[in-house]
Amino acid sequence: MPEEVLFKTEAMRTRADVAEYLRTVADKLDGGGSLTLTAGSDSVTMDPPERVEFEVKAERETSKGASEGELSIEFELEWDEGQSGGTGDTSDLAIE
Incomplete structure (x- = not known):
């Protein structure tokens, strides 16, 4: 099945920064909310x-x-x- 990349970002981050991103994802998943990923003018919202x-x-x-x-x-x-x-x-x- 072909893959369509909807959003991608890659950058060097500190371990603390990565942990904060993961905590935000965990909180959104735990709360049943959607996830919005934004970097510059790129953005995508997904609702697992x-x-x-x-x-x-x-x-x-x-x-x-x-x-x-x-x-x-x-x-x-x-x-x-x-x-x-x-x-x-x-x-x-x-x-x-």
């Missing part, structure tokens, strides 16, 4: 349903022959448009 697919991925990207690479942690929420709920893998996830 009560149940979403939640993916957490840790990666190491290395160049051929390089001994060190780039590390990343990705958090993704995914749902079908018009989805109001749903089931999925309910295995426990712990983040410490």
Whole structure:
């Protein structure tokens, strides 16, 4: 299925800044509200349903022959448009 990017921003941030963004997302999800992402003149509002697919991925990207690479942690929420709920893998996830 082709992917259409609705919003994207990428910038260096402090750990404290990232934590504040994540807290805002968590508060919006917990309160059942929509999320509006804004950067400059770009903006998108999304309204996640009560149940979403939640993916957490840790990666190491290395160049051929390089001994060190780039590390990343990705958090993704995914749902079908018009989805109001749903089931999925309910295995426990712990983040410490």
